[in-house]
Amino acid sequence: MKHRHDRQRPVRPGTAPGTISIDKDAPRPVIEVIQFDHESLRRLQNISPDAIPQVADDSVTWIDIIGLGDKKVIQQVAERFDIHSLAMEDVVNTHQRPKLEAFDDHLYIVLQMPSRNGSLELEQISLFVGKNYVLTWQERTGDCFDPIRERLVLPKGMIRTHGNDFLAYALIDAIVDAYFPLLNQYSDALDEIEDQLTVALPQQPVIQRLHHLRSEIRTVRRAVWSHRDLLASILTYDGDLIGRDARLHLRDVADHTLRLVEMMEISRDSCSDLQDLYLSTVSLKMNEVMKVLTIIATIFMPLGFIAGLYGMNFSREVSPWNMPETHWYYGYPMALAIMIGVAVGMLCYFRRLGWIGQSASN
Amino acid sequence: MKHRHDRQRPVRPGTAPGTISIDKDAPRPVIEVIQFDHESLRRLQNISPDAIPQVADDSVTWIDIIGLGDKKVIQQVAERFDIHSLAMEDVVNTHQRPKLEAFDDHLYIVLQMPSRNGSLELEQISLFVGKNYVLTWQERTGDCFDPIRERLVLPKGMIRTHGNDFLAYALIDAIVDAYFPLLNQYSDALDEIEDQLTVALPQQPVIQRLHHLRSEIRTVRRAVWSHRDLLASILTYDGDLIGRDARLHLRDVADHTLRLVEMMEISRDSCSDLQDLYLSTVSLKMNEVMKVLTIIATIFMPLGFIAGLYGMNFSREVSPWNMPETHWYYGYPMALAIMIGVAVGMLCYFRRLGWIGQSASN
Amino acid sequence: MKHRHDRQRPVRPGTAPGTISIDKDAPRPVIEVIQFDHESLRRLQNISPDAIPQVADDSVTWIDIIGLGDKKVIQQVAERFDIHSLAMEDVVNTHQRPKLEAFDDHLYIVLQMPSRNGSLELEQISLFVGKNYVLTWQERTGDCFDPIRERLVLPKGMIRTHGNDFLAYALIDAIVDAYFPLLNQYSDALDEIEDQLTVALPQQPVIQRLHHLRSEIRTVRRAVWSHRDLLASILTYDGDLIGRDARLHLRDVADHTLRLVEMMEISRDSCSDLQDLYLSTVSLKMNEVMKVLTIIATIFMPLGFIAGLYGMNFSREVSPWNMPETHWYYGYPMALAIMIGVAVGMLCYFRRLGWIGQSASN
Amino acid sequence: MKHRHDRQRPVRPGTAPGTISIDKDAPRPVIEVIQFDHESLRRLQNISPDAIPQVADDSVTWIDIIGLGDKKVIQQVAERFDIHSLAMEDVVNTHQRPKLEAFDDHLYIVLQMPSRNGSLELEQISLFVGKNYVLTWQERTGDCFDPIRERLVLPKGMIRTHGNDFLAYALIDAIVDAYFPLLNQYSDALDEIEDQLTVALPQQPVIQRLHHLRSEIRTVRRAVWSHRDLLASILTYDGDLIGRDARLHLRDVADHTLRLVEMMEISRDSCSDLQDLYLSTVSLKMNEVMKVLTIIATIFMPLGFIAGLYGMNFSREVSPWNMPETHWYYGYPMALAIMIGVAVGMLCYFRRLGWIGQSASN
């Protein structure tokens, strides 16, 4: 059985705080460093922790660590950048909520990067913003930062000419914007389900798809709300690690999160509308099925009874009272006439009830 | 498949901020300028960006740009009025929420103008209020500003004798008031559906119409709430771009948005009430259908069985035990009497259960 | 088709603010003035606007205008009391929310007076409280102010010995108290519906009555909440148009609105409880109907089949295999015994399932 | 018809404020006074208003008035203790919400004392706390103050050694604690209903009991929330009528109300859970009933048809085409074999659909 619910990795309750317990299945960390100023850009890929260059005052250093599967490497980097053990615990124990924690000489920002290959996945991105450096921790390879890496190469890009806070803004912006295509996917899926519900009686798979969509949308909705709160708390942060210009652009990201929230609310409401539409449709179809059954039974049961009546084996020889009808000259035509009369009467009754006209018009 | 959900135009995540990406299907911009003071009014239609007259201190200039389909024209105008690139990004990327952004020398207000030709459409109107000018961007031709254009021609109209803030108020007021006829349409549609639900068993189309109405009402409700918030934030804006008199009138618009909100809440509640009414009605009708079926089956099944009993071919010649009834003198009348007895008994039973009296009274 | 939803009178969007557009169906205004102090009381009925006496410092003047159907009269009165055009627009465009607007020299209070003759109606009462005068505008004749008019005649009544703020309090109090009998009506109606739901299977009319009650209760609930907010804002008004003593009594009215709110919440909850009770009852009744059908069908179908079996026309002459049973000596009694056995077996099975004992005990 | 909803006693709207209108059915007041200090205690029972002893500075006087049916007595007491007419109106017009009103020289506290004999009743207790006295008004005999009266007799009880504020605390505490046994009753009732829902298909009476329980729980929940608010406002009262020690103990009572609120929320949630459980159970049972019917009908209808087929009276003499089967040598065994084949085939089909295994396993 696959696990559908977000599950806390089992850490033994009562463990000492700040303990870094590595998930054995996590990929081993790969370190990439990009150091740049207005004029030059240096890119170091797949280096060891010792090879991370010194953070310089006149350039911006972005240290990007992908994979959390090696305790030693992680601790080396943590010591190098003087990160509090409680923060490191949160970096390694993924499934943190998006949040901002302000330490003396750096900010610790947790974000969730969405991806949807088959099923939805939210990857925790830990972002440390210090003096002249940005340190990012990713759970696994594959991110939405490639356009930023491309723009970094352009010498006159805004990121090159601004400080590390602007780089941090660009990373946050990329993560938040990664939710938009996801939402479009959900909208398409909801439209498709609505079409299926409208055309014919929904099938079991449609119900289950709606059920799964609903729970995914709920997860994304929660993530989106958390990012909204995160952005709000970043905007109220009044330290000097984030400059005026980056702040102005972060306000724009905050606006995007507001729009995301609104779009998620629409999707959520659509889900419950579709659930209602489904129930209405099923109850209506049921009603139609029952009407067909009732009409058929109500017509043919009396007819069958009449036929059975004339099929009784009372013998005329014994008594003139026994089934005289079967010996009348026009007995049979009369029996048929009675049957036709009953059938026509029933049909008229159902037409008056509006059952037949209706089931025909549908 | 048409797209029913509001969809974000796909902008590649990680794009540089302030990038103006034009929607290829957008109509090309048409520029109209109206410049007026107490005494004179000048109207320039379909001019090029270069031909936009200088904003003068002693007159009000309204630049109205309809269509967002030409990057060059848009950027020319943006530079002319010194508009921040993030604001311009929002002008072009429609589907923004209604909002107010205060820049140093102008206000940026986003509004949604409703129209309903077949389906509901919300057109984004971007409004820049600077010193002595109002700059509006519309997505396409067709707006609700014609009465204002007419009133502008009158030399002693309030708009002519007040500043550009009053013109901005008049535009906002026109957009907000454009929601009222829409709401009346929804009220009529809901009344009509209620009538259909009351008279007879609802049809599939009614359900789907209710479903669509519900989702439209939800969209309008969200827009109306946003405008309420927008007006509230305009009223708390304390810069000098909006004067005391315009503010007093904007308070009146804010009051209109409150009424709109209340009316939307009523419509929303009516929708869910109708959903409930539908479900109650269907379950009641179902119950009646089932009762008819059960009454018919419960009467005719025993009768049919009795008839079948006397139709068995046991032959009297073999044994006196075999179907002696068919040879009794009053056998047949007795059989008929039993049948009538069973039928009457069942009918009495159903009358006692209240099934027959009820189904007749309905 | 009658209009069930509160409908905004269609005012063309973009109309100049403060325009007074008269509803043609509105009754023509009738003006009544009562001027009193400790000692004397003067009552002028059905006078023209010119005949309204001067407001005096040492007496209280109550101008009561009933009917909003004459633009000229309305404007005359508005000018006389120096009322802002936006306020006058609200007086004439009824369907305003209850609200307080504080102008420099008078308060403008909007209230909704309930009445229920067949259907619920909320009449807008506009109340202007200035220095030594109270000006009320009513939509039509018929109000709840008669007891106040009676108490005014008593020379030592509290209203006579207090200022115009106390008269305003008395009018507000009368309107708020007019909701209590309405709520009792709703409680009675809900009790009656509950009885009908409990005794027998509910009828279509009951469902529709509950539906209509629900929407009326929702309307009243909204009105009551608005008045609660209105009273709260009157109590926080800190100008000198309302004195300490009237304020103390208005606190009591605010307390009444709180109680009204609570009673409305109870009514609303009762409505949804009754909806639930209805659905539970219907599903239970349905179950019982289905059980009766199933029991009957399950007993008589096998019996009918057995009878049909012995009614087959295989002829013994052709082969000894063909229906030997019909030629056995005890064939017929055995067939009857089998039938009785099947019937009894089925009944035992249903008793074990608990279907029969149950349907009997209900 | 009994009245289930809390009903406002009809007071004519527009009545002068502070009017004391006596309910004719209310019992006549009985006055009891207990006056005590550290050393002595004096108890006067069933005395006239004139006989109420003077409030002394060095002792605490508790005046307890049971019954509100005599206007003269009530007014005498009100004048004696200088109670505002609006407060007295609330004492007499029971059905007030729990509330605190601070007057200059006394506090007016309204509480609701619960009792449940058959049906739930909330009796209004009005509590005036002045200097050295506590004045309580009860609607009728029967209260939860007996343990306090007993403790008062003990010379070294905390109440004897503290001021009148501590006596007021003890009374409030007794009323709040009186809700706990009530809640236990509700928990028991809910458990019982849950058992009934689980064991067998619920009966009509269970549904109605759940419905009534639900509305009672809602009433108590509202009362409990009101008392929570009341205690919160008592704790924020900062006058000197309540001392530091009583305040500390009142904080404990406030904590009790929080617990009551939580317990009521649990009960309310249980109610709606049970409603859901009921609906789930009924729909499942319905499904089972329908399956039984369908299985029986699907097996016996084809069988019955086959039997009917061989019961047709085509005569072989006329044509060799007419019912040759009835003249085949092994015709009858073949017919039986076909029937058995159809029956077995249907059973296999239902087993494959999972209908039969399931209905057996239940």
Place this chain on the structure above:
Amino acid sequence: MKHRHDRQRPVRPGTAPGTISIDKDAPRPVIEVIQFDHESLRRLQNISPDAIPQVADDSVTWIDIIGLGDKKVIQQVAERFDIHSLAMEDVVNTHQRPKLEAFDDHLYIVLQMPSRNGSLELEQISLFVGKNYVLTWQERTGDCFDPIRERLVLPKGMIRTHGNDFLAYALIDAIVDAYFPLLNQYSDALDEIEDQLTVALPQQPVIQRLHHLRSEIRTVRRAVWSHRDLLASILTYDGDLIGRDARLHLRDVADHTLRLVEMMEISRDSCSDLQDLYLSTVSLKMNEVMKVLTIIATIFMPLGFIAGLYGMNFSREVSPWNMPETHWYYGYPMALAIMIGVAVGMLCYFRRLGWIGQSASN
């Protein structure tokens, strides 16, 4: 009948405040003391109250009392540590909400420790944090503090080198973390139920399991929210009993409670989603069952009627009108052809309605 609802132990309303009434079934208290500083650790197990060592300034003393069944022992300890009688009342009357009460020289913290052996149990842990000591009261043996006891033994553990506030933090942290495995259990149970709902028609036991799970999740959710509030109020406590370092770590615990809250919300939503999925599935299955029944009945009822028609005993001898068909040469093949025609016609009709294709595709 077992009691499923949390039930208040019946304390007679009106009892004097601070009364310690012992639950007779509670286990007798067992006292354990651990006293430690940087260098040494002393552990005293199962001692009498008199043997509790003096709290020393240079070491931390943890007094752990398990069991609340002996009034004398409890009072002895309470007097020794100077605990207010109202606090002691709450220690003994378990079922308190999680809360913080700040007294002059100690903090009183109530927590709920979860355990789930078969059914969920929340054990009240009362924690007193004074100068250099921590006093814990447990209801019964079995807690989640063993890892802390183990870490205490390590001479260089963080707890050994910090003050008693850090010990308190560790205890609170252990209790909060004990909720995580519980939540994973719930997630697993919900996944399992979802699988059962998806595969086949749900059984009665599944419904009841979902019902019980739902009510447990609700209880845990409430506990988790309370702990969140508790942690928030601990963090806003500004006395000096909790130092800066412990506070920093407590912020981390508060973050855990936020995550717990979020996980509980997910579980709660999953529960109601599963309820919806169940209802959708049942209604769909019902529809399928009804279709099978209707198809069978609609085909075989007309066929049965036709067969019955030809089984009527009209005798040809009497009249040529009586059942001439049975004497036609191709009468029987024609009858069969009519029957086949009816059956095929019905099947085509159902295929056109989409009933047969659908029920096959499922």
